[in-house]
Amino acid sequence: MSGDVARVAELLGQRNRIDEKIAEIIQRPMAGGHLGEWITARVFNIELEPSASRAAIDGRFRTGALQGKSVNIKWYLKREGLLDMTTAGSLDYYLVLTGPAGVAGSSRASSRPWRIDRVYLFDAEQLCADQRARGVQAGTAASVPRRWWDAAEIYPRASNPLLYVSERQAAMLELFQPG
Incomplete structure (x- = not known):
């Protein structure tokens, strides 16, 4: 022992x-939040807020169709269909990095490896409206329907046309996959 x-x-x-x-x-x-923000800022050209303690907004897109739009960045080491959401009206998008799909059941003797398997971009206003219509409160670990995750995926599958992942960006994200 x-x-x-x-x-x-x-x-x-x-x-x-x-x-x-x-x-x-x-x-x-x-910490996962800080590291996820740092990686995302470099991959997607996001200017992070000077203070890491600003509520709801982690940064703003510097270039492209989303230039100037605010973003809340999340990194979940398992993809479990949950999203920490805010009701801040000034937030434009959630940019979410996830590891492998979580499996229902016990987490005994399992690990949560630091890796990026998928990336999602959610329109914050549309998602919040849909959640309210379903009677789901914003907050920690809000359950988001699979159809939203499927529609929001930008990497490796390009389902969401709002943010294109270039070959260079995909190569950077692939650095965070096993072997």
């Missing part, structure tokens, strides 16, 4: 050293 504790402590020490190196690069504490 104490051998397991020592091994976990050793592994956390290694992870802490890696997290420190990542924090040096992204200039924010190593």
